[in-house]
Amino acid sequence: MSGWIYRKSFAFAVATTVVVLAGSIATMAYPMLRADMHPRLEALKPPTPLQLAGRDVYQREGCVGCHTQTVRPLPSEVARYGDYSKAGEFYYEHPFLWGSKRTGPDLAREGGKRPDGWHRRHLENPQSFFARSNMPSYAWLAGRPLDPAEVTDHLNALALVHPELRTELAAVRVALAGKDEMDAVVAYLQTLGAAVPRQSPRAADLSIPNPVANDPTAIARGKQLFADNCAVCHGDEAGGQEGVAPSLVDDVFLGQRPDLPDAAYFAMISGGSDAKPIEGRKGQPDGGMAAFGSQLPQKDIWSIIAWIRAEKAHEAAEGAKAPAADHR
Amino acid sequence: MNDYRYDNRTIQGFILSAMAWGVVGILIGLLISVQLWAPAANFAPYLTYGRLRPAHTNGLALGLGGGAIFGLCLYIVMRLSGRPLLFPRLARAQLWLFNVTIAAAVLSLLAGYTQSNEYAELEWPLDLAVVVLWVMFAANVFGTIARRREPQMYVALWYVIGTVIAVAILWIVNNLSIPAGLTKSYHLFSGVNSANVEWWYGHNIVGFFFTTPILAMFYYFLPKSTGLPIFSHRLSILSFWSLVFGYLWTGAHHLVYSPLPDWLQTLGIVFTLFLIAPSWGSVVNGYYTVGADWSKMRSNYLTKFFVIGITFYGLQTVQGPTQALRVVSQLVHFTDWVPGHVHMGTMGWVTMVVTGSIYYVIPRIHGTTIYSERIADVHFWLVLVGQLLFSVTMWITGIQQGAMWKATNADGTLKYTFVETLAKNYPYWHTRTLAGLVFAVGMLFFVYNVLMTIRKGRALEGSPGSSPAAAPVA
Ligand code: HEM
Ligand code: HEM
Numbered sequence: 101m102s103g104w105i106y107r108k109s110f111a112f113a114v115a116t117t118v119v120v121l122a123g124s125i126a127t128m129a130y131p132m133l134r135a136d137m138h139p140r141l142e143a144l145k146p147p148t149p150l151q152l153a154g155r156d157v158y159q160r161e162g163c164v165g166c167h168t169q170t171v172r173p174l175p176s177e178v179a180r181y182g183d184y185s186k187a188g189e190f191y192y193e194h195p196f197l198w199g200s201k202r203t204g205p206d207l208a209r210e211g212g213k214r215p216d217g218w219h220r221r222h223l224e225n226p227q228s229f230f231a232r233s234n235m236p237s238y239a240w241l242a243g244r245p246l247d248p249a250e251v252t253d254h255l256n257a258l259a260l261v262h263p264e265l266r267t268e269l270a271a272v273r274v275a276l277a278g279k280d281e282m283d284a285v286v287a288y289l290q291t292l293g294a295a296v297p298r299q300s301p302r303a304a305d306l307s308i309p310n311p312v313a314n315d316p317t318a319i320a321r322g323k324q325l326f327a328d329n330c331a332v333c334h335g336d337e338a339g340g341q342e343g344v345a346p347s348l349v350d351d352v353f354l355g356q357r358p359d360l361p362d363a364a365y366f367a368m369i370s371g372g373s374d375a376k377p378i379e380g381r382k383g384q385p386d387g388g389m390a391a392f393g394s395q396l397p398q399k400d401i402w403s404i405i406a407w408i409r410a411e412k413a414h415e416a417a418e419g420a421k422a423p424a425a426d427h428r
Numbered sequence: 429m430n431d432y433r434y435d436n437r438t439i440q441g442f443i444l445s446a447m448a449w450g451v452v453g454i455l456i457g458l459l460i461s462v463q464l465w466a467p468a469a470n471f472a473p474y475l476t477y478g479r480l481r482p483a484h485t486n487g488l489a490l491g492l493g494g495g496a497i498f499g500l501c502l503y504i505v506m507r508l509s510g511r512p513l514l515f516p517r518l519a520r521a522q523l524w525l526f527n528v529t530i531a532a533a534v535l536s537l538l539a540g541y542t543q544s545n546e547y548a549e550l551e552w553p554l555d556l557a558v559v560v561l562w563v564m565f566a567a568n569v570f571g572t573i574a575r576r577r578e579p580q581m582y583v584a585l586w587y588v589i590g591t592v593i594a595v596a597i598l599w600i601v602n603n604l605s606i607p608a609g610l611t612k613s614y615h616l617f618s619g620v621n622s623a624n625v626e627w628w629y630g631h632n633i634v635g636f637f638f639t640t641p642i643l644a645m646f647y648y649f650l651p652k653s654t655g656l657p658i659f660s661h662r663l664s665i666l667s668f669w670s671l672v673f674g675y676l677w678t679g680a681h682h683l684v685y686s687p688l689p690d691w692l693q694t695l696g697i698v699f700t701l702f703l704i705a706p707s708w709g710s711v712v713n714g715y716y717t718v719g720a721d722w723s724k725m726r727s728n729y730l731t732k733f734f735v736i737g738i739t740f741y742g743l744q745t746v747q748g749p750t751q752a753l754r755v756v757s758q759l760v761h762f763t764d765w766v767p768g769h770v771h772m773g774t775m776g777w778v779t780m781v782v783t784g785s786i787y788y789v790i791p792r793i794h795g796t797t798i799y800s801e802r803i804a805d806v807h808f809w810l811v812l813v814g815q816l817l818f819s820v821t822m823w824i825t826g827i828q829q830g831a832m833w834k835a836t837n838a839d840g841t842l843k844y845t846f847v848e849t850l851a852k853n854y855p856y857w858h859t860r861t862l863a864g865l866v867f868a869v870g871m872l873f874f875v876y877n878v879l880m881t882i883r884k885g886r887a888l889e890g891s892p893g894s895s896p897a898a899a900p901v902a
Pocket of ligand 1: 200546634638639681682700703704707741744745746747748749751752757760761762766769770772773774777778
């Protein structure tokens with residue numbers, strides 16, 4: 101640059117503005133005109149009033165300071181969270197909530213992973229599930245009412261750019277009746293990732309025997325693995341927890357008798373609630389059993405099943421000793 | 429025409445406000461650092477981590493950073509223009525509005541009013557207040573420069589002008605939103621586009637709040653305090669234009685491996701690599717300037733603040749482009765490595781240069797010398813040790829966590845659950861709080877030293893202007 105411009109303040113300011121605008125136009129303004137910046141997945145649904153209220157709470161509480169909502173296309177990340185994030189999932193996101201720091205796990209695939217009851221108890225007291233968690237307690241969200249007038253304003257604002265949201269305005273009062281902020285956040289969490297089909301487990305052969313059945317070392321290992329991975333939902337002794345997860349030591353499997361063989365357990369543990377079609381049973385309508393197939397080696401899953409069977413035999417023996425207590 | 433007085437009261441007002449907000453922001457930083465290892469330290473609803481984190485970043489960026497920029501840049505503008513501010517009353521009003529705005533900003537974030545975009549969390553009424561503040565600032569900057577007595581504009585002025593222009597554009601575009609009430613709004617942009625606008629803003633607000641105005645201070649106060657002229661004018665020219673050109677292309681390096689279209693990610697990464705050049709232009713210029721007489725490091729207590737500051741700027745601007753590479757991003761993105769990077773920049777570069785500049789200004793406007801060079805030395809070392817301990821621990825635990833997230837068994841299953849990877853951070857997070865304490869104590873020594881200098885000096889009036897103040901040292 102020649103010397104005169106450092107003597108002309110106005111010309112200097114103009115030149116600086118032009119230089120600053122160059123990159124801004126190329127990488128910020130111009131892309132807006134392109135279709136690849138506004139994609140929308142077919143399966144994506146606009147938020148309902150309750151879900152929007154939940155997202156507002158999520159924003160207000162700064163959950164985004166600890167949780168990301170974007171799964172990168174890396175094998176380890178897909179194994180941990182689920183399918184990588186697609187641009188078309190975020191059409192209704194004003195703003196995007198991808199975050200920049202993963203103090204807690206990614207939530208982009210949280211929807212349907214866990215039952216509502218689990219979320220409620222987790223939000224109330226995260227340390228009751230994971231003693232070493234540093235997530236704050238949000239127990240105080242329960243009982244805080246939602247204001248239909250406020251949610252209507254919020255929907256109206258978004259409807260300026262998404263007119264299809266107008267159809268929901270009439271239903272706001274009904275949708276929020278009897279709900280509190282806790283219900284709203286949970287409803288919102290259950291929508292995360294809903295537009296992307298979950299990878300359904302491959303059909304399993306339900307007649308494979310358990311290779312480590314009755315093996316004492318496998319049972320001991322299974323006990324430890326169960327305590328680390330499953331007890332938070334199914335309880336320490338696999339007896340189940342009301343509203344969170346069913347008992348694994350009764351004769352009921354996915355809400356129906358009789359119990360099914362070990363291979364059915366295997367399919368359920370590795371595929372989670374998405375494996376239910378393989379089992380041919382309905383179970384809980386909102387699902388909530390997480391898939392462990394990508395987290396636990398096969399042998400570990402079989403070991404857990406071996407322990408569950410041992411535990412069940414143990415319970416049955418106890419029951420046989422004191423039948424009066426059970427069948428009053 | 430030599431009979432005029434500089435507006436020292438306003439300058440000192442901004443400096444003291446910046447220091448006060450700095451203390452508030454640092455205390456919040458300490459609290460959130462504790463909350464990360466002691467969740468019981470969350471006090472719902474106002475003092476929970478999720479609400480306090482943006483109060484920490486905004487309090488320090490806008491409060492400490494903004495106050496220092498307003499005060500020190502106006503000081504520089506007056507001296508380099510050889511005249512008082514064109515609108516002195518406007519600057520007074522700006523000082524008051526500034527403090528009201530920052531107070532409202534911190535309180536509103538604790539109340540949960542947020543747009544959720546990093547560094548743009550403030551809701552729209554406060555965004556408008558910041559626009560007004562910026563217009564007031566720009567009026568004095570441009571007005572005073574336009575009426576300057578010195579024909580040539582010195583490098584520091586270029587960076588001030590660049591800051592005023594770029595921040596205005598960034599702030600206005602990214603804060604465009606659809607209001608849904610007084611305390612709530614939705615980003616006008618959605619999804620991928622919202623992410624792209626936000627990180628175009630996010631990277632550059634760091635660039636034009638924590639880099640260009642700090643460079644202005646560096647180019648002005650380093651020669652002023654050492655008496656050494658800047659090494660190369662040509663290098664200054666090259667670095668300035670390539671920096672203000674290059675920065676704006678690089679926002680997408682915050683979105684590596686996200687659903688943002690690949691071509692934008694790649695473009696952002698390529699320009700990010702280019703950014704090493706202009707950054708190191710200033711680093712080299714700084715080093716060679718002091719290189720003319722290294723004894724200044726011993727004879728003048730201020731020199732080390734600028735030399736260490738530019739050193740961390742140099743490290744920061746090598747680390748930054750490295751982080752943008754896909755292979756590196758895979759490992760460190762989303763981990764504590766990034767707060768390590770952030771605090772080397774903010775505690776090592778920004779804090780060092782800002783406190784050094786304040787040490788230069790305060791005694792001069794009070795016609796005295798610094799209260800205690802010993803205390804300034806203690807301040808320097810505590811801040812340096814605190815920052816190094818903070819950054820190094822975060823880098824270690826960041827890489828460790830990134831590696832654990834990626835670790836898989838032979839059959840492709842994951843080795844560690846999330847909570848196992850989380851628990852590994854705790855020893856490092858404890859150490860980070862200790863580092864923060866050391867840093868905070870250092871900053872309290874600084875505040876004490878400045879206040880005692882003010883007490884010791886003569887009462888503040890405008891100091892008389894001398895003959896047109898040319899470039900500090902031509
Ligand atoms: C050439 C110069 C620089 C480059 C290329 C650069 C690059 C980067 C990159 C790639 C990230 C994202 C890391 C990730 O999330 O994976 C980042 C984050 C950050 N950098 Fe730098 N950096 C530079 C200089 C600086 C300086 C001088 C500062 C001054 C304080 C700074 C402050 C920050 C902050 C605050 C963030 C955090 C953003 C967030 O996620 O909230 N950087 N930088
Ligand atoms: C006592 C000193 C400080 C402590 C203890 C502290 C602590 C923290 C903590 C715990 C975080 C959150 C990190 C995370 O998300 O895991 C953070 C973020 C941040 N701090 Fe500080 N901080 C201190 C000083 C500063 C200073 C002086 C500045 C700026 C001038 C600053 C600017 C920031 C920024 C910009 C972020 C956001 C980083 C990101 O998004 O990646 N901090 N700080």
